[in-house]
Amino acid sequence: MRQVTPLTDGWSLRDPDGTGDPLPAVVPGCVHTDLLAAGLIPDPFLGRNEAEVAWVGRRDWTYETELAAGPGAHEQTDLVFDGLDTVAEILLDGRPLGRVRNMHRSYRFDVTGLSGRLAVRFASAYAEAEAVRGRVGERPGAYAEPYQYVRKMACSFGWDWGPTLVTAGIWRPVRLEHWSTARIARVRPLVTVEGGVGRVELAVDVERTRVEAPLTVEASVGGVRARAEIDGTHGTVRLEVPDVRLWWPRGYGEQPLYDVALTLLHGEGALDEWRRRIGFRTVELDTSPDAHGTGFTLVVNGERLFARGVNWIPDDVFPSRITRERYRRRLEQAAGAGVDLVRVWGGGIYESEDFYDACDELGLLVWQDFPFACAAYPEEQPLRGEVEAEARENVVRLMPHPSLVLWNGNNENLWGFRDWDWEPGLAGDSWGEGYYLGVLPRVVAELDPTRPYTAGSPWSGSWLHHPNDPAHGTHHSWEVWNRTDYADYRLHVPRFVAEFGWQAPPAYATLRRALPGEELAPDSPGMLHHQKADDGNGKLERGLARHFAVPEGDFDRWHYLMQVNQARAVAAGIEHWRAHWPLCAGTVVWQLNDCWPVTSWAAIDGDGREKPLYHELRRLYADRLLTVRAHAGGLVLAAVNQSAKAWHGTLRLRRMSVEGTVIAEAGPALAAEARTVAGIGVPAELVPAGPKEFLVADAWGSSRSGEAGSGDGLRALHFPVPDREVAYPRPEFEVALAPGGITVTARTLVRDLLLQADRLDPDARADRGLVTLLPGERVTIGVRGWKTPDPDSARSALYCVEPTR
Template identity: 85%
Template sequence: MLEATPLTEGWTLRHDGRALPAAVPGCVHTDLLAAGVIPDPFLGRNETEVAWVGRREWTYESDLAAASGHEQTDLVFEGLDTAAEILLDGRLLGRVRNMHRSYRFDVTGVSGRLAVRFASAYTEAEAVRQRLGDRPNAYAEPFPYLRKMACSFGWDWGPTLVTAGIWRPVRLEHWSTARIARVRPLVTVEGGPGRVELAVDVERTRVEADLTLEARIGDVRARAEIDGTSGTVRLEVPDPDLWWPRGYGRQPLYDVELTLGHNGSALDVWRRRIGFRSVELDRSADEHGTGFTLAVNGTRLFARGVNWIPDDVFPSRITRERYRERLTQAADAGVDLVRVWGGGIYESEDFYEACDELGLLVWQDFPFACAAYPEEQPLRGEVEAEARENVVRLMPHPSLVLWNGNNENLWGFRDWGWEERLAGDSWGEGYYLGVLPRVVAELDPTRPYTAGSPWSGSWDHHPNAPAHGTHHSWEVWNREDYAEYRGYVPRFVAEFGWQAPPAYATLRRALPGEELAPHSPGMLHHQKAADGNGKLQRGLARHFAVPQEGFSARDFDRWHYLTQVNQARAIAAGIEHWRSHWPVCAGTIVWQLNDCWPVTSWAAVDGDGRPKPLYHELRRLYADRLLTLQAGDGGGLVLAAVNQAGEDWAAVLRLRRMSVDGTVVAETDRALSAAARTVARLGVPPELEPVGPKEFLVADAWGSPTSGGEAESGGGLRALHFPVPDREVPYPRPEFDVTVAPGAVTVTARTLVRDLLLQADRLAPEARADTGLVTLLPGERVTMGVRGWKASGDSAAEAARSALYCVEPTR
């Protein structure tokens, strides 16, 4: 039977003639940090102090004893970052140049000193660039010339920390006669039964040995012979429980076990969990353009998505528990789809297993982003090899529903001046429209493939055409007010976002001792977007009266709060509008869920794992049922009742035209009905539309669905419409009462209180509130759960009041 021996102990890292203790898996930066050689690059401006690390060569060493009672011993690296030589007692075992692949070397009967000598990623990439010629790139870094996590070289939300190291596990495998080299599980559901076809490749030491395959799922068993080095075994499960995305059903998973045998003895075993489900991507043309709608088990769905970047710039630090925490945050926010973005990595099994269990659909980019990628050797062979390995590795996961060729490169070729600069040089099109779809079609025909995001489906339409395929909406953040989201209806919005700084406690940890201001040195260093603070300021000025310079501590606190409000409002403007146009628009994927370090960015959860107000707003925006007030096509206001639940929705709707002083100017009640998976649109009577800056409209719906379903929290759903920007609204000075009980803060409004927010981390760095922005009418109250803060009594009420923020009258 194959035996595996992890190689995690006894590693050293050579540094200036010294041997430092090294963690494997790990990377150079984390080892140097643990040894006290470098400061924490996440704090202050230390990032610049450690830039030298990415320009150096590094060597990891350990003693290797490969002797065993088996016929063969292999040294297996699951991941090496990135360009390295592997030597055993000075003898070269091999050279590698791809972070996204695993490697295997025959070390049978050999012992000695193992060395993994890493070249600088800069040196390797720049040598390839010199050989193949320069290509256009969104950043002045050479990441397209090396198969490495692109955002190691910095991004508009990430630091430039170019890593090296043994970033995934390494082990010895001892085996005899034969081992399982690859298993491709093709899982299909046709009518009643679920079928699993396991296509198996083996490696042999004895060609003449008769090999068998035995597979089982529960009580279902099957057997087949190995013909040479390959074989296929098929299982049929009668009437399996189907795997569904969260919100649509359960996520049953089935254990599959495959045993490679010889003369009645087991030589090797392969185990995975699978789920039975079908997935289709409808890209058919219609009167609106070209669709892009996912269907799981025949049910078409509006994808409620978030973009995922590596959760740490040093991916070896991301544990199984951390993946689970972050993805649970996504699921708890109503997310049902996570897009693994193409400037990062193929994530570990822990990521996809968590998605399987949580019912999160996975859209997987191949790792290409924002640059022209050469198609010549040595890159072309590496691209195909990594694609083949990772397609097969990830195939068992039912959560994986879409392969995507790249991020923004087809768009870049057409719109960013690449075509002229390239003058006929290769740039990646052969990967996205050739190599990758061919690999997916050959190895994983059960899943759809799309050439890129954005992508209209063919060169007949602009790559980022809103009416065709996937669309990235970045004009709004870069140049326009977020109200412009409401001006069009893309078929699928795969990227859009708005920035905000991280939580206050995160800033305090990352910028110790700094007097915080939007343009203070540390704040600017932790803002990587071009003119990011300028865009934040211009975005605020369209809605709020804010200081332009000379920030006091109070001014910074207001700026910090208002930028977070603006982020939540911006995303709400897009999602509410686009969801109200289902099924023409079939999904939104917010940029982005998470951060890889403490930074001002588009994330809903900051680099320390603290939710921003946007996170809580997503819980409302991505709930099964949503009320929103929108401009009608023919003028006037329309109330859209979005019902993505599987049950019809019947409710009582109350519309109130109100003054900011709390007076009800006019109101009416009416019945609201929305069938399952539909949007009901109701015109607002003209006499209820607010007039002038002092008035606004409140829409409340309460009541139970016609059959089953959950009761809405607080007794109902609410939508608000203010006809003018906040800076023009004559808000009253907010008045409210605060009481504190263990684990809860209750606020009772005596006036209109707009976008009340409890910043719990100002009470204690570890404190978390379960509620984000909430608007209270006079006499209304809200109770916000707080964990990680134990204070009580009068002093606690005053402390809580100091951590409460809301929109104030324009000064």
């Protein structure tokens, strides 16, 4: 049987010019983390230290260890790297074993009978990128850094939310594999289900040391076993499992997983084995044309979905630090917010098995981008061969995961070619179209025909339409954030919104940790350094000024209002688009997470703290949602029911004054069938007018006990004018300790009350975000991690909307 020896110990890191003593190195890891551990560089996440460590990415580095000869009982020993970042030469006692140039691939070298000093010499990714650029010519990109010339995580070179920290290192595990006669080189699992019968077809490739040895494979799944012979180096074993349980996205059913085991045999002796977990489900992408344009609807097990999505970036700029537990924690946060789809964005990586395992278990659908983002990518060698090799490896690697439902060719490159002035400058040079419309769909069709492929995001389906046409396929809505007001989300109904978002700073405790000793202000040096978007603060303030008076000289108030505006902006989009299901079939918020402490579009900041947007997503992505929208000169209440059961009940509609007086009231019936949206017209006499009135819509049972969010917990509010024009009373409320938290009782209208628990203690977390209370209502906010509960401290950490002075 194949034996594995992990190579995790005894590594050192040195400058290849020989200066300085070697440093202890952690493998998997990277140069930055080793230098940090040795105290030779400051933490680049703090202050403006990022600039002080820029030199690291422009140097060459060497990892070394002693390699012992493999056990003599085996015929072959391979040195296997699951990931090398990025351009390296591998040597054993000074003799070259090979050269590599792709972070997204694994590598294997025959070291049978060899021992000695193993060295992995990394060249600067800058040097490689600049050399390739010199060979193939300039290509445009969204950023000045040369990320499109090297097959490496693009956001290592910085992004509009990320630092420029160009890494190098053995970033995934390395090991020795000892084997005889033959080993399993690749297993390509095709998993289908029809009529309750699950079918698993395992296409097996083997590598041999002895050509004449007869080989068989035996596989098992769900209590069913089958055997097949290996003809030369290939074989296929097929299994049929009756009465399989279907794997469903979260919210639609359970996520049963089946263990698949495959053993390579010589006679009855086991030579190697392969084990994975699979799930049985069908997936289709409906892009049928209709009267409105071209749809983009995911269909799982025959069920048409409105995708409640988030975009995922690498959770750390140093990916080797992301543990299985951290993946699980972050993805549990996503599931806890009602998310059912996670898009792995194209400027990052193909994530580790730990990521996809967690998605399988949590019922999170995965939309996987191929790693191309925001640039024209040359199609000449050496890049073209690397692109196909990495695609083939990763398509097969990720195929077992039922959570993976869509392959996507790139992020924004088809759009960039058409709209970002690339086309004239390219003058016919290659720019990536051959990858997205040629190489990648061919690889997916050949290797993984069970999943749909789309050429890009955004993409209208063909060049017959503009790539970002909202009526066709996927759409990225960035004009609103960049230039207009978030109310403009309500002007259009795209078929599928794959990116949109609004910025806010991270949590207060995150800022305090990242900017030690700094007097915080929107334009303080550290705050500006941790704002990477072009004119980011300007867009934040202009976006706020349309709704609130921008506070001058009050950072705490500015910080709170920016959080409110982010949540309000995203809510404006999701409420509008969900109300137009099935015309719109999904929203994918930019973005779930951050890779360091930064002002960004994320719902969870770089320290893992949940912004108010996160809690707002829990409301917006719940199975049932109430929202008010303007329609034909009046108001319509949309009851969005994405659950499997009909929603019948009574509504309570109240036209109220800001002082708390009920001006008019009605109780219309609510009836929304499963997976539908019902529209209920608001009677004219209930439509609020002017700065002193608003509409409250509650599902039957909401607020009946005086506890905000009791009963069904569904409420929609409509104010006819922006907040800066609303005649809010000065908020009055009482605060008392409650078991596990605090209770707030409103004496007046209290709009968007927020407990910033991290101001009480950096480890404290609140269980809810923004909440609006009517006079007499109360809310209990759970707080965990608060070591010394005190009502006065709680009051100091409570913020709400105040009247414009």
